[in-house]
Amino acid sequence: MRAATAILGAVLVLVPMTEAAACDRRCIAGGGDVLSAKAVRRAAPKPTPRPIVRRAPTPTPRPQPASKKAVDTLAAQLGLHRVNQVWAGDVVTKSGPVTTYTSNTVQQDAGTYAKRVATVGTGVKSSYDALLANGRTSLSDGRPVSGDIYANYVSKGSTVVFDKFVFFQDDREVAQRTPTPTPRATPRPTPAPRPTAAPRPTSTPRPTSTPRPAAQVGRPRATPTPSPMPTRRPRSTPRPTAAPTPAPTAAPAPPRVVRAGIALAAQGDPLGRIEVLRGRRVDLWPRATVDGSPGRVPSWRLAAGEVTALGPLSGTGDEPLRAMWDVLAPTGSVFTLRFAVTVEVPGELPRQVDAFIDVVVRSPALVE
Numbered sequence: 001m002r003a004a005t006a007i008l009g010a011v012l013v014l015v016p017m018t019e020a021a022a023c024d025r026r027c028i029a030g031g032g033d034v035l036s037a038k039a040v041r042r043a044a045p046k047p048t049p050r051p052i053v054r055r056a057p058t059p060t061p062r063p064q065p066a067s068k069k070a071v072d073t074l075a076a077q078l079g080l081h082r083v084n085q086v087w088a089g090d091v092v093t094k095s096g097p098v099t100t101y102t103s104n105t106v107q108q109d110a111g112t113y114a115k116r117v118a119t120v121g122t123g124v125k126s127s128y129d130a131l132l133a134n135g136r137t138s139l140s141d142g143r144p145v146s147g148d149i150y151a152n153y154v155s156k157g158s159t160v161v162f163d164k165f166v167f168f169q170d171d172r173e174v175a176q177r178t179p180t181p182t183p184r185a186t187p188r189p190t191p192a193p194r195p196t197a198a199p200r201p202t203s204t205p206r207p208t209s210t211p212r213p214a215a216q217v218g219r220p221r222a223t224p225t226p227s228p229m230p231t232r233r234p235r236s237t238p239r240p241t242a243a244p245t246p247a248p249t250a251a252p253a254p255p256r257v258v259r260a261g262i263a264l265a266a267q268g269d270p271l272g273r274i275e276v277l278r279g280r281r282v283d284l285w286p287r288a289t290v291d292g293s294p295g296r297v298p299s300w301r302l303a304a305g306e307v308t309a310l311g312p313l314s315g316t317g318d319e320p321l322r323a324m325w326d327v328l329a330p331t332g333s334v335f336t337l338r339f340a341v342t343v344e345v346p347g348e349l350p351r352q353v354d355a356f357i358d359v360v361v362r363s364p365a366l367v368e
Contacts, residue, residue: 071155079330080113080153080160081306085313087166090137096349097175101137101145102301102340103168105313113160116304118149122171133164145171148304170303170340172352256348258295260288260341260355266320273334273358276325281310283320286355288343296344303354305337325361335359 072082085105093100120126123143129136137145147169153160261270263285276282288295297317302309310322321339329335339355 070158071160074158075113075153075160076327078160080115081327083110083112083114083152084108084309086110087134087168090134090169092137098349098352099140099173099175100352101139101147101169101171101173102303103147103170105168107309107313111155112163113153113155114150114166116148116306117151117165119304120144120146120149122146128165128167131165132167134167136167137169139171139173140175145169147171168304170338256345257291258288258343258345258351258353260286260297260339260343260353262337262339262355262357263287266318270355271357273360275360275362278328278361278363279324279326281322281324283322284337284357285320286317286339286341288317288341288353288355290343290345297341298344298350299342301340303338303340306335307337307359325359328361328363335361 075082084107086108088104088106091102091104093102118126118128122139122145124146125144126149128149129144132149136147139145147167150166150168152163152166154163261272263270264274264283266285268285268287270287274282286297286300288297299314299316301314302321306325307321307323308326310324312319313321315321325335335358337357337359339357340352341355342350342352344350
């Protein structure tokens with residue numbers, strides 16, 4: 001019995017106790033032979049704290065921006081095209097008597113849209129002049145240059161809004177040469193005839209006196225005959241000198257006729273209108289003639305027009321413009337391209353002429 005009591009005491013020592021829940025032990029009275037009826041109560045366990053769970057607030061869904069394809073579709077319906085050539089400044093180039101006015105562009109997808117709203121000629125004022133973001137240059141005589149005016153739009157959400165007007169200049173000016181006057185031969189003044197002195201009258205001989213009788217008169221005297229005075233000849237009047245007749249001047253040569261056009265082959269004939277399939281590549285070759293004969297094209301550039309370029313927008317006569325159209329033109333209209341073509345003219349400076357071509361885009365079934 002004593003051994004059991006000792007073991008129970010050791011177990012009670014090992015159990016952790018608290019002030020609120022003490023174990024009520026009673027030992028055997030008198031000799032420790034009888035155990036108390038009450039068993040040792042275990043310590044009451046502490047209540048386990050509940051974890052505090054904080055829930056994150058539900059985020060408010062933000063409106064998703066419209067897709068690029070949806071904005072492109074809306075822009076095409078409004079007659080706009082996506083900008084892939086950005087205006088980078090105006091350029092004025094002088095080559096002898098020729099001054100060229102052009103605009104530099106940089107190939108870049110700016111994410112904006114545009115359309116041509118007007119084409120103005122040299123010296124023609126436009127209601128857009130005061131609204132242009134980049135202004136309009138003037139020629140040496142004060143007249144405004146020619147070019148194209150484009151309206152630029154930016155995307156805002158699911159629609160497009162107007163941004164600004166941009167002017168792309170394209171003109172040339174040839175300085176007028178002052179003709180050198182041909183000196184005319186001045187006729188020499190004819191001297192006025194001098195008055196001729198009148199000849200002096202010959203003196204009349206005096207009458208001979210009556211001869212005296214021989215007794216009184218000796219030898220008769222010889223009556224001297226006065227010699228006549230020499231008569232002065234009148235001076236000859238010089239004849240007027242006729243003014244020299246100027247040599248006839250050769251008639252000026254007629255002006256050279258220089259034309260430019262666009263062909264679909266390197267040696268093809270220029271065309272004014274073509275039809276292409278949407279999404280198909282086409283090569284456009286600038287060609288020129290001088291007085292009806294083929295002329296050499298040292299350079300060309302695309303001056304205006306809506307096109308998806310698959311290569312450089314300028315080059316030589318041996319390089320075409322590779323283009324493609326992935327949208328259709330508005331109903332009742334076509335895509336018009338304008339090329340600035342430089343043509344060599346024998347005996348003269350190179351000329352820059354414009355070449356136009358209308359493009360009709362047909363719509364086959366395309367897989368995007």
